[in-house]
Amino acid sequence: MKTAWASIAMAVFAATSAWAGVDAMKNFQQPQKGTPAVLTFGGEGGREFMLDGKPFQIRSAEIHPQRVPREYWRHRIQTAKAMGLNTIAFYVFWNQIEQPDGSWDFSGRNDIAAFIDLCQEEGMWVLFRPGPYVCGEWDLGGLPTYLIKDDVTPLRNTKNPQFMEAQTRYLEKMAEIAIPRISKNGGPILMIQLENEYGSYKSPHDELAYIEWLKNFWEQKGAGPFYLSEGSSPHHLRFVPKGVAVGLDPADRPADMRNALRIAPGVPVFSSETYPGWLRHWGEGNWTPTRKTLDSVRWYMKDGVSFNLFVYHGGTNFGLTAGANSNEQGGKFQPDLTSYDYGSPVGENGNLTKEYFEYRDIILGALPGYETIPVPQTPPTMEIAPFRPEPVADFHALLPNSVSGSFETPPTLESLGQNQGIGIYTATIPAGPATTLTCNVHDYGLVYVGENYVGTVDRSKGQSSIQLPARDKAQQLKIVVDTFGHVNFCSYMGKDRKGLIGKVMLGGTEVKDWSVMLMPLTEVPVPARKTGHVRNSEKGCLYRAEIELSTPQDTFLDMNGWQKGYVWVNGHLLGRYWHIGPQERLYCPAEFLKPGKNTVEVLDLHMVTDAPPPISGKIERNMEVKKKTESLNNQWD
Numbered sequence: 001m002k003t004a005w006a007s008i009a010m011a012v013f014a015a016t017s018a019w020a021g022v023d024a025m026k027n028f029q030q031p032q033k034g035t036p037a038v039l040t041f042g043g044e045g046g047r048e049f050m051l052d053g054k055p056f057q058i059r060s061a062e063i064h065p066q067r068v069p070r071e072y073w074r075h076r077i078q079t080a081k082a083m084g085l086n087t088i089a090f091y092v093f094w095n096q097i098e099q100p101d102g103s104w105d106f107s108g109r110n111d112i113a114a115f116i117d118l119c120q121e122e123g124m125w126v127l128f129r130p131g132p133y134v135c136g137e138w139d140l141g142g143l144p145t146y147l148i149k150d151d152v153t154p155l156r157n158t159k160n161p162q163f164m165e166a167q168t169r170y171l172e173k174m175a176e177i178a179i180p181r182i183s184k185n186g187g188p189i190l191m192i193q194l195e196n197e198y199g200s201y202k203s204p205h206d207e208l209a210y211i212e213w214l215k216n217f218w219e220q221k222g223a224g225p226f227y228l229s230e231g232s233s234p235h236h237l238r239f240v241p242k243g244v245a246v247g248l249d250p251a252d253r254p255a256d257m258r259n260a261l262r263i264a265p266g267v268p269v270f271s272s273e274t275y276p277g278w279l280r281h282w283g284e285g286n287w288t289p290t291r292k293t294l295d296s297v298r299w300y301m302k303d304g305v306s307f308n309l310f311v312y313h314g315g316t317n318f319g320l321t322a323g324a325n326s327n328e329q330g331g332k333f334q335p336d337l338t339s340y341d342y343g344s345p346v347g348e349n350g351n352l353t354k355e356y357f358e359y360r361d362i363i364l365g366a367l368p369g370y371e372t373i374p375v376p377q378t379p380p381t382m383e384i385a386p387f388r389p390e391p392v393a394d395f396h397a398l399l400p401n402s403v404s405g406s407f408e409t410p411p412t413l414e415s416l417g418q419n420q421g422i423g424i425y426t427a428t429i430p431a432g433p434a435t436t437l438t439c440n441v442h443d444y445g446l447v448y449v450g451e452n453y454v455g456t457v458d459r460s461k462g463q464s465s466i467q468l469p470a471r472d473k474a475q476q477l478k479i480v481v482d483t484f485g486h487v488n489f490c491s492y493m494g495k496d497r498k499g500l501i502g503k504v505m506l507g508g509t510e511v512k513d514w515s516v517m518l519m520p521l522t523e524v525p526v527p528a529r530k531t532g533h534v535r536n537s538e539k540g541c542l543y544r545a546e547i548e549l550s551t552p553q554d555t556f557l558d559m560n561g562w563q564k565g566y567v568w569v570n571g572h573l574l575g576r577y578w579h580i581g582p583q584e585r586l587y588c589p590a591e592f593l594k595p596g597k598n599t600v601e602v603l604d605l606h607m608v609t610d611a612p613p614p615i616s617g618k619i620e621r622n623m624e625v626k627k628k629t630e631s632l633n634n635q636w637d
Contacts, residue, residue, distance in 0.1 A: 021303060022304060024304035027057070029051055029054075030086070033120055035186055036186050037052055038183065041267055045266060046266040047266075047269070049270075058306035058308070059084065059363065060087035060307065061088055061309055061313070062311045063080070063090055064136065064340075065112065065115040067109075067318070071589075072379060073118055074118055077119055079350070080313075081123065082374065084363035087127055089126070089129060091138075092130045093142040093321070095143060096321065097110050098170060113177045116177070116181050120188040125183070126187075127189075127190060128191070129229075130174040130193075133156055135197060135323075136323070138321055139420070139488065145486065149417075155493070155494045158213055175218070182222075192227075193247070194241075196229055197229055199231065199239050200230070215244065225243075226244045228244055228246060228247060230247070232257070237260060243266075244267065245267045245268045246264045246268070248260055249634050250273050251305070252275075252633070268306065270306035271296070271305065274309050275290055276345055277290055277631060279340075280339075280341075280629065281335060282580055282581075284582060286623055288625060289343040290631045293309075297359060301366035309359075311344050314339075317485075317575055318573065319522075320485065320575075322576070323335075326492050328491060330492045330496065332462075338583060347621075349587060379554055380553045381618075381620065382553040383618060384547065384549075384617025386614035386616040387614060387615060388611065388614045389543035389601075392543060395538060395541060398519065398525040398526075400528055401529070403515040403516060403517050407515075407516070408514075409503055409504075409514065410499060412498060413483065421519055421522070422518075422519035423483075423516055423517070424519065425516055427513055429449070431471045431474055436466070437466050437505070437511075439465070440502050441459055441501075442500075443458075443460065443482065443483050443498070444457070444481070445480065445500075446480040448538070452469075453539055482564070482605055500514075523571070524542075524601050540603070540605045541608055541609075542603050543602045543603075545600045546599055547597075547600060548596065549593055552593030552598075553590050554588070555619070556585035556586065556587055556619070556621045557574070559584055559585065561614075562602070562612065564577070564605050566603045574592075584622045
């Protein structure tokens with residue numbers, strides 16, 4: 001039964017979107033390799049998408065191939081087609097493709113060209129979202145961290161030569177992939193998105209010239225048409241160039257659509273990000289679907305309005321790819337989970353939720369004559385019997401033998417060429433009474449005086465000081481800084497550097513002369529010295545287990561009982577775990593496993609026991625809702 005609110009909204013939508021309608025939903029045209037198809041803006045007032053001269057409704061599923069095991073790409077695309085969708089939208093994460101040495105990696109999950117071709121094989125169009133900035137709850141919004149190596153780095157701006165040169169180099173790579181695959185050249189790409197939510201950046205460097213530069217770049221390559229994704233207010237839409245379609249993030253309220261219609265004449269307006277769920281941070285509640293989005297999809301299917309479900313299938317922030325949120329001053333730091341489930345209709349391992357079938361019924365019910373395909377089966381998952389890893393080396397034994405120079409004030413990890421991971425900062429402090437140490441830790445620090453553990457400083461809790469005990473002689477101060485992903489939204493992202501930031505004060509005296517040891521975690525740390533026993537109260541240990549598997553399938557490693565750290569399986573970094581939840585299980589796809597012996601390695605920053613909790617493999621991830629967290633769904637006002 002529809003709510004009264006939804007019924008009113010439908011009526012308003014009908015009045016404000018009369019250019020769309022059932023004709024758009026009757027166009028079932030699919031991409032045919034080598035056969036050109038032209039998307040234009042037409043109809044009454046230029047408000048309608050036209051495909052080869054006929055009204056066309058974009059019904060899109062957002063799937064990020066770099067978050068999905070490659071062997072499951074086709075499965076995820078097929079589930080979207082079985083729902084009645086006709087398009088796949090996806091971000092490209094620049095910092096996953098350009099490597100620290102300047103080379104480009106288009107293998108595995110980074111093979112963007114293969115993903116686009118697969119969409120076409122499955123009869124699906126593509127909305128291509130290359131950024132260069134994409135947000136996406138991804139580390140630094142997809143931008144490489146060498147761009148913030150220096151103290152002053154205006155991002156997303158034509159006045160920064162370093163940024164523009166790097167961006168151009170990246171976009172040239174994107175153009176090599178995209179231009180042969182745009183629809184007028186016989187490929188599946190209907191539109192290219194110019195940048196992402198630039199109107200909400202709130203930076204003194206905002207400029208229309210930046211978006212115009214991006215538009216000109218792609219036009220010179222022969223691409224078009226284009227769209228921008230933004231909020232619906234005049235403030236958010238102030239950087240939309242003429243002739244560029246407007247995608248709203250989201251269009252789920254009548255006022256959103258009316259605002260955009262007034263501000264952007266002569267182009268289609270659609271919902272470029274309609275949210276079936278919402279992101280989650282560490283310490284929040286678990287993933288939950290957003291039920292009101294079902295009503296939004298009813299509107300779209302009634303009036304022929306184009307839309308994109310963001311995210312239709314979220315996948316996983318493997319490795320160190322998860323981002324973070326903060327306010328404009330860098331406070332209220334909120335790191336994102338390893339899982340990117342999002343409350344999506346297709347879950348992290350490709351499982352189909354009850355909401356999947358509800359969306360499918362709504363969409364297919366409005367498409368008489370549409371040729372459906374069967375709903376594909378979810379890839380199987382397996383249980384793994386509990387196993388107990390054994391200690392390999394305490395944290396002290398993992399410390400590198402070399403240090404990265406000597407510094408008057410602590411350097412950031414980026415300035416030393418490291419993205420995230422761990423930095424071990426040491427300095428000498430004098431004898432003295434119990435004193436407050438003030439330090440800006442990005443993002444989580446374990447503090448030691450000598451070999452004795454003092455406590456933690458946690459940025460996500462707003463902590464910036466800790467009480468040090470009295471010292472009868474000079475002692476080594478050591479701060480083990482563990483990082484989360486860089487802030488991926490708002491102008492503070494250009495300032496979010498990792499490690500110890502700025503001056504460290506002991507009472508009223510600055511602590512100087514620092515040394516830094518680096519632990520990038522791109523690979524499993526290797527002991528640099530003999531293990532021995534844990535020294536006094538020092539925290540942290542590397543553990544290892546070997547398990548035998550006959551027929552590997554997807555599984556979720558249950559880290560319940562462990563504290564905070566990282567898990568590798570056969571050298572693949574699954575991501576972070578943290579006992580504060582809500583995520584307790586890490587997705588391990590079958591492609592990371594092999595028949596026979598498999599190695600599981602865990603670096604726990606707090607665990608020191610010789611008998612850690614057992615780990616087991618579960619057939620699904622934990623979804624219990626221990627606390628409620630609101631789904632904000634980009635309600636901009």
